[in-house]
């Protein structure tokens with residue numbers, strides 16, 4: 001049987017950090033070209049193994065300790081459990097363990113007739129999820145990092161969310177295709193009522209995106225696994241971006257997960273309990289207001305590029321979140337004012353992107369000419385004739401100043417002075433619309449939004465000047481991610497989320513998988 005490959009993108013929360021934790025507010029998240037790939041392969045000759053037991057080997061070849069072994073067993077009640085087979089020199093990986101266990105339970109409840117057999121799973125992330133060696137400017141795809149997973153330096157694109165989303169969906173898809181191969185009469189399932197159920201994902205790869213209900217189920221499963229493995233429920237924008245791509249995100253309510261995460265509940269999580277809680281047709285909390293998540297279109301307009309850079313100082317998101325929420329509780333009036341203003345400036349920024357996209361589609365030539373013209377001057381020189389780009393630039397500055405205000409009020413370095421200096425330096429480059437700290441802010445990363453004229457002009461592309469500044473900056477350790485990781489404006493939402501892939505079509509993936 002063929003391998004199954006699913007990829008999910010990384011994320012950059014351009015606006016809405018902290019606010020997005022509350023269902024009254026939104027986050028504006030852009031997904032990145034950097035992706036996590038999960039390749040699920042049957043182990044040759046293993047289909048003869050017992051129907052109640054099979055093994056799963058997971059490899060993460062980018063890490064020196066990236067191999068984990070699991071055994072799945074079915075008990076007398078027909079419930080599957082997955083145990084790790086401990087190996088010396090290899091730590092546990094709760095994200096992977098929980099993803100496999102939960103997906104197997106859900107799959108067996110969805111399609112009780114599925115026959116499981118041993119699997120080899122390979123997981124790799126695009127190089128830009130991790131800081132690369134400074135000596136090698138052009139590493140091979142999915143380059144080995146030569147370190148243990150716990151020691152890797154991450155760049156903030158959300159490795160665990162993209163990994164969990166690609167692993168859970170690849171497994172669900174793989175097992176789903178087995179059920180449709182094996183069962184002459186597919187069992188009626190929740191998703192299909194009494195209709196024979198089509199495979200969850202349509203066949204050939206890269207493939208059509210799964211239907212809406214299936215994507216929701218995958219999203220809900222990945223949110224559950226990610227929260228369980230992290231030991232907390234964040235806003236979930238990172239998992240949502242891994243599944244849906246760039247969008248405006250309003251969070252789902254924790255109640256959607258029922259008591260699945262409850263540490264007090266003695267009830268064992270079963271396949272049926274997962275299905276009943278995670279499947280949208282079964283659990284209306286996922287689809288009805290005010291508990292459902294909302295995903296609406298959002299993206300960068302054409303003619304722009306989002307340059308991403310890793311800052312090597314590191315901040316601790318959970319403690320920053322704790323402090324901001326403590327301030328919000330202690331100073332509710334002041335906090336409400338700041339949050340309301342941020343809500344406004346964030347949605348103004350998104351609206352200015354929408355207006356630019358509309359202009360581009362109405363008159364592509366005039367739009368491109370404007371992009372060319374503005375590339376030669378700095379955003380504070382953009383006159384009212386360039387109103388749309390000037391407006392976007394203004395909203396970025398307003399959002400930044402409000403985030404700084406929130407940081408000062410709560411004692412959290414959301415945009416610390418060192419970052420302000422760097423962002424201002426980037427923003428002063430001709431053709432740069434603006435810059436910011438993504439997500440929770442801190443010392444982790446920055447983004448810079450620049451115009452990207454499509455035909456070469458007399459003017460050097462703004463991105464070249466930004467890259468030069470970042471590479472030569474000495475006041476902080478900052479390093480642009482590779483150009484491959486930067487986000488081009490104008491991409492369709494459907495290309496930016498979860499994708500089913502062909503193994504051979506992804507550069508370097510066959511080599512990374514090796515062996516079989």
Ligand SMILES: Nc1ncnc2c1ncn2[C@@H]1O[C@H](COP(=O)(O)OP(=O)(O)O)[C@@H](O)[C@H]1O
Nearest residue numbers: 060093094095123124125154158159160161163
């Ligand atoms: N390539 C990979 N293979 C296996 N597990 C990975 C990989 N990359 C990340 N992970 C998992 O994600 C965890 C990191 O999660 P976290 O610290 O939340 O980082 P992030 O903010 O990037 O999501 C790792 O400890 C590991 O369990």
Ligand SMILES: C[C@@](O)(CCOP(=O)(O)OP(=O)(O)O)CC(=O)O
Nearest residue numbers: 017018020234235236317439440441
């Ligand atoms: C504060 C937040 O709203 C945004 C954090 O965004 P980041 O992109 O900074 O996240 P990490 O990759 O987990 O550090 C918390 C949340 O939404 O869960």
